[in-house]
């Protein structure tokens with residue numbers, strides 16, 4: 494077993510609906526998607542200016558970028574990055590292809606449904622079984638090649654979609670390595686540990702295309718329920734439409750405003766563990782809106798799944814026990830937000 498998708502093959506299968514709603518054919522929010530106003534996951538906060546964002550914006554060409562990234566990772570577990578070197582043309586192509594996919598009919602999209610234990614394909618977010626209500630969301634997950642699914646969707650025109658997603662995953666991996674290298678240098682880390690986190694052999698990534706159709710009653714539902722991301726680092730593009738929110742202790746849910754050309758970068762569970770909790774993980778969610786069909790694209794970067802994950806060796810008191818990366822992925826798949834506490838020392 495050496496690819497990320499394999500780590501998901503074994504594990505609990507939930508008898509839970511795995512098919513997104515047929516958003517084309519409904520004109521209200523059904524009971525299954527109505528979140529209670531008293532639910533903590535569903536509370537809102539008022540910011541004085543909805544354009545205000547707490548999360549720092551870091552210019553990668555700034556000579557101080559390393560300190561700024563270290564500071565942002567330690568304070569927020571999140572930052573936005575500009576001047577990152579990813580070609581804008583490719584970023585736009587990814588949005589175009591994602592919109593092309595989600596604008597297919599429900600009948601077409603259901604031909605490439607992710608199986609209940611599967612990793613790739615069209616479906617609901619993996620975290621869905623942990624919530625009583627459904628999310629106003631449909632997603633397409635890519636781990637490695639997406640050619641099999643693309644051939645089903647566009648038998649005579651699949652190459653464009655695959656090439657775009659492959660190029661983007663390569664660019665994302667390069668950026669993830671760059672950002673990990675910078676952030677880790679601000680911790681007491683050995684060269685061997687840096688090599689593990691930024692290894693080019695057997696390291697794993699996944700691309701998640703998220704679609705949040707416009708919603709007749711956005712305040713009564715959620716696009717993506719509160720969660721932390723599982724792998725080392727996530728690089729997200731909001732494509733200009735507000736929706737991502739983070740949970741800030743004492744403040745509540747706060748928006749992360751989209752900035753043109755920027756990516757939102759956040760620490761995942763594996764980096765939280767590896768940094769011995771020096772980098773916090775940030776709870777985040779996505780809200781939907783009434784007039785716009787929002788697309789976001791998230792790249793998740795992780796280390797080889799057969800390798801051992803352990804807190805940095807230079808720290809005297811490890812906060813977590815060590816385990817294989819694939820074991821943590823399975824714990825997360827079966828226990829969701831309880832997984833971290835299950836390995837805390």
Ligand SMILES: C=C1C[C@]23C[C@@]1(O)CC[C@H]2[C@@]12CCC[C@@](C)(C(=O)O1)[C@H]2[C@@H]3C(=O)O
Nearest residue numbers: 618619620634699701720721722723724793
């Ligand atoms: C590598 C992965 C991270 C992810 C699970 C996945 O296998 C691919 C989908 C990812 C995603 C996207 C939406 C939110 C999330 C929590 C989910 O349900 O599926 C993340 C997963 C994660 O970070 O655990």
Ligand SMILES: O=C(O)CCC(=O)C(=O)O
Nearest residue numbers: 701703736737779789791
């Ligand atoms: O759509 C968003 O803004 C958030 C997406 C997200 O959190 C994810 O894909 O893990």
Ligand SMILES: [Fe+2]
Nearest residue numbers: 720721722777
């Ligand atoms: Fe996320």
